[in-house]
Amino acid sequence: xxxxxxxxxxxxxxxxxxxxxxxxxxxxxxxxxxxxxxxxxxxxxxxxxxxxxxxxxxxxxxxxxxxxxxxxxxxxxxxxxxxxxxxxxxxxxxxxxxxxxxxxxxxxxxxxxxxxxxxxxxxxxxxxxxxxxxxxxxxxxxxxxxxxxxxxxxxxxxxxxxxxxxxxxxxxxxxxxxxxxxxxxxxxxxxxxxxxxxxxxxxxxxxxxxxxxxxxxxxxxxxxxxxxxxxxxxxxxxxxxxxxxxxxxxxxxx
Amino acid sequence: xxxxxxxxxxxxxxxxxxxxxxxxxxxxxxxxxxxxxxxxxxxxxxxxxxxxxxxxxxxxxxxxxxxxxxxxxxxxxxxxxxxxxxxxxxxxxxxxxxxxxxxxxxxxxxxxxxxxxxxxxxxxxxxxxxxxxxxxxxxxxxxxxxxxxxxxxxxxxxxxxxxxxxxxxxxxxxxxxxxxxxxxxxxxxxxxxxxxxxxxxxxxxxxxxxxxxxxxxxxxxxxxxxxxxxxxxxxxxxxxxxxxxxxxxxxxxxxxxxxxxxxxxxxxxxxxxxxxxxx
Numbered sequence: 001x002x003x004x005x006x007x008x009x010x011x012x013x014x015x016x017x018x019x020x021x022x023x024x025x026x027x028x029x030x031x032x033x034x035x036x037x038x039x040x041x042x043x044x045x046x047x048x049x050x051x052x053x054x055x056x057x058x059x060x061x062x063x064x065x066x067x068x069x070x071x072x073x074x075x076x077x078x079x080x081x082x083x084x085x086x087x088x089x090x091x092x093x094x095x096x097x098x099x100x101x102x103x104x105x106x107x108x109x110x111x112x113x114x115x116x117x118x119x120x121x122x123x124x125x126x127x128x129x130x131x132x133x134x135x136x137x138x139x140x141x142x143x144x145x146x147x148x149x150x151x152x153x154x155x156x157x158x159x160x161x162x163x164x165x166x167x168x169x170x171x172x173x174x175x176x177x178x179x180x181x182x183x184x185x186x187x188x189x190x191x192x193x194x195x196x197x198x199x200x201x202x203x204x205x206x207x208x209x210x211x212x213x214x215x216x217x218x219x220x221x222x223x224x225x226x227x228x229x230x231x232x233x234x235x236x237x238x239x240x241x242x243x244x245x246x247x248x249x250x251x252x253x254x
Numbered sequence: 255x256x257x258x259x260x261x262x263x264x265x266x267x268x269x270x271x272x273x274x275x276x277x278x279x280x281x282x283x284x285x286x287x288x289x290x291x292x293x294x295x296x297x298x299x300x301x302x303x304x305x306x307x308x309x310x311x312x313x314x315x316x317x318x319x320x321x322x323x324x325x326x327x328x329x330x331x332x333x334x335x336x337x338x339x340x341x342x343x344x345x346x347x348x349x350x351x352x353x354x355x356x357x358x359x360x361x362x363x364x365x366x367x368x369x370x371x372x373x374x375x376x377x378x379x380x381x382x383x384x385x386x387x388x389x390x391x392x393x394x395x396x397x398x399x400x401x402x403x404x405x406x407x408x409x410x411x412x413x414x415x416x417x418x419x420x421x422x423x424x425x426x427x428x429x430x431x432x433x434x435x436x437x438x439x440x441x442x443x444x445x446x447x448x449x450x451x452x453x454x455x456x457x458x459x460x461x462x463x464x465x466x467x468x469x470x471x472x473x474x475x476x477x478x479x480x481x482x483x484x485x486x487x488x489x490x491x492x493x494x495x496x497x498x499x500x501x502x503x504x505x506x507x508x509x510x511x512x513x514x515x516x517x518x519x520x521x522x523x524x525x526x527x528x529x530x531x532x533x
Contacts, residue, residue, distance in 0.1 A: 008388070136348035136388055160346050163390040209343035212307050216336050217404065218328065218360030225347050226355035226368045228385070 014132045016058040020235040021137035022144050027242045028125045034250060035121045041114045044121030046249045051124035060131045068131070072123035076116035083112030135159050140227045153223045161206070168202050169195060255319050257283040257444050258304065258334070258412055264312035265299055265468075273299040275468035276313065281446065283411075286438050288455045289448040290479070291465035292490035297448040298339070300465070301416050304446070305334040317412075332361070335410030339417045341397035350376070350392070350400050351385040357408045375403040379433060395426040399433070406437070412444045413437070419451050427451070431458050453494040456480070456516035464489050481514050496521045 011017060016024070031051075035044045055065060084092070088105025095102045129138065139159065143152045172195050176182060181191035211219075263277040273296045281287055291297050302308040303315055306322055315322045317333055338344045347353035354375055358368040376382040379399040384392065392400065398418065405413065418434065419427035435458050438445045449455070455462050456476035464472040464479060466489040472479050480486060480493055483501070493501060497516045503509040509528065515521045 008391070134388065136352070136386075139348050140352075156348050157346055159348055160389055164342050206343065209338065209340075210346055212302075213338050213344040214346065214356075215327075216305055216307065216331050217357035217408065218331060220360060223346075223356070224359045225352040226359045226365065226372070228351045228355075228369070228372075 008134060010060060010064050010131050011134050014055075014058045014060055016054070016132035017134075017137075018234070019132065019238050020229060020231055021133045021141040022229075022231075023235055023239055023242070024129055024133055025138065025141040025145065027239075027246065028129045030246060031125050032122055034246065035118050039114070041110075041117040043249055044114075044117035047121040048117070048124040050245055050249065051121075051128040055128060055131055058132060064131065065127065068127045069120070069123060072119050076119040079119065080109075080112035080116045083115060084108040087111050137229075140229060143227070149222060156223060156225075164206065165199060165203065169199050172198050256280045256316070257318055258446075259316040259319075260300075260303070260313065261316070262313035263300070263303060263310070263315060265296075265303065265308060266311065273468055274303075277465075277468070277470055279463055279470055279473065281412075281444060283444055284438070284442045285444055285460045286435065286458060287444070287446045288459040288462040288476075289446065289465060290450060290452065290455065290462055290489070290491055291448070292450060295465045295489070296468040297465055298416055299468075301336060301414055301446075301448060304412070304414050305336045306330040307336070332408060333410055334412045334414060335405035335408050337401050337405050337413070337415040337418065339420055341394070341401040344401045344404065345389045345397060347389065349386055349388055350381060353389060353400060354385075354403045354407050357404060361408065371407045371409070372403075375406040376400075378406060378437060379403045395422050395430070398422065398430060402433075410443070412446065415445070415447045417449060418447050419449060419454065427454075434458070450491065452480075452491055453496075456494060456497075456520075464491065466490075476516055477514055480516055500524065 031047050035047060038044070052065060056062065084104045085102065086108060088107030088109075088111070090106040092104045092106045092109060094104070133141070135155075136159075139152060139155050142155070143149075173191075176191040176195065180187070181194075182188045214223075258279075258281040260277050260279050263274050264272070265274040266272045275296075277296075277300055289297050289300070299308065303310070306325075306327055310323060317325065317330065322330060345353050347356060351372060354372045355368055358371045363371070372385075373382065376385055379402050381396065381399050381403060384396065384400075389397065389400070402413075402415070402418075413434075415434070418430055422430060431454050434445055434447070437443060447459075459476060461474060462476055462479045463470050464485065471489060472482055472485050480497060483493065486493065492498065494516050496518055497514065500509070500511055500515045500521055504511045511524055511528070513524075515524050
């Protein structure tokens with residue numbers, strides 16, 4: 001929960017937070033599409049660089065960016081290394097070990113580098129989206145993009161109630177702890193079992209109450225709310241700049 | 255004509271527990287009513303009947319003279335807005351604005367009207383500045399206000415609040431009661447609250463009903479209700495603190511107080527009068 005609140009704070013403090021989330025979502029999706037369709041590593045790397053630059057200029061802390069990008073870098077590195085040895089036919093280097101020969105291939109290096117750059121590029125776009133928009137804004141943008149309504153409903157309810165359930169679980173856990181329910185692994189195991197059961201029961205109870213509350217407010221088998229977002233002149237200019245950036249990256253990368 | 259009336263209302267839960275054993279009450283338009291009673295006396299069950307969440311088993315409930323049985327569910331919800339005790343049971347949307355817009359959107363209103371109602375409701379409860387905040391980032395008191403705004407946006411004629419001050423610190427609770435009184439005064443809405451916080455009743459309410467074991471055992475103005483001290487104690491309630499102090503002063507210390515005093519301002523006046531006479 002604390003981790004989420006930290007994310008939320010970064011998103012709310014970003015100067016880019018006031019930009020229309022629809023714009024950010026559309027350009028992120030376009031960026032992803034372009035990265036997947038390119039066969040050159042330069043374009044995803046350019047996107048990574050641009051996203052990072054925009055985020056830093058928007059006030060996102062370096063440390064936050066580093067933390068978010070590090071897992072992508074690890075995964076990308078593993079992919080790169082494995083591709084070098086598993087893919088291709090033109091040897092780049094080779095080592096003779098007692099157990100056999102290890103050969104690294106040029107095509108593997110190129111392919112691995114492309115995949116790594118795509119992973120970094122895709123992750124940087126995700127960081128761009130989540131470090132500048134709150135989940136509420138993203139749900140709104142997804143609804144505007146005509147993502148199936150049932151998915152929007154699930155996202156809305158899940159985002160709202162995950163915190164209620166976490167609080168509930170935390171409360172039960174504390175109550176067990178003060179009554180020595182987590183003294184050793186045996187009692188902990190038992191207590192966690194009880195906690196799981198209790199949380200399920202409370203979920204059932206909460207969902208019944210929520211259903212009643214929604215009925216009182218005219219629930220008609222689907223959740224409909226009104227969003228408050230206006231497309232401003234600032235959004236328009238941002239759209240122009242983002243389009244120029246994408247075109248630039250396209251020209252550079254294809 | 256009464257805006258809300260129950261006649262011999264009875265309700266038994268599936269496990270056989272009879273929560274309501276014949277409730278008769280009559281509420282006039284524009285009144286601020288308190289339903290007093292100890293835990294488990296049937297207040298919440300009764301409230302869930304008021305807007306048709308619980309189906310009638312025995313007896314009748316009339317809204318503006320019309321039996322709830324003859325009314326469409328939607329019309330009942332539009333007329334009687336119920337605010338739940340725990341706002342976490344009511345608020346579900348990602349942020350404040352969207353949650354409050356839920357009911358007006360369901361009513362099929364034009365967008366301009368939805369926006370107007372949301373703005374008006376949020377401003378009324380003092381939460382307009384927080385409209386873009388996520389619900390889980392609000393304090394409990396703020397959630398209560400948003401829950402009230404969510405119902406106000408439906409513009410009901412009767413606002414029913416189940417234990418509105420439960421779980422709030424004294425200052426927030428007082429502010430909330432002020433807010434409800436303000437809403438009632440400005441809009442002329444009928445407000446019904448359930449509570450066992452007896453101190454608020456003489457300050458804010460026109461009339462009070464006392465519930466005990468699923469039925470109404472007393473009703474009247476706060477002075478009339480708290481005047482029957484034996485009944486109040488039998489219903490596991492008490493006099494407001496200031497009233498209790500003056501009762502002790504009268505009975506045990508021989509203070510010559512003329513009438514039952516339930517609020518600080520009344521007590522102040524009484525004590526000042528006594529002091530002047532003594533001087």
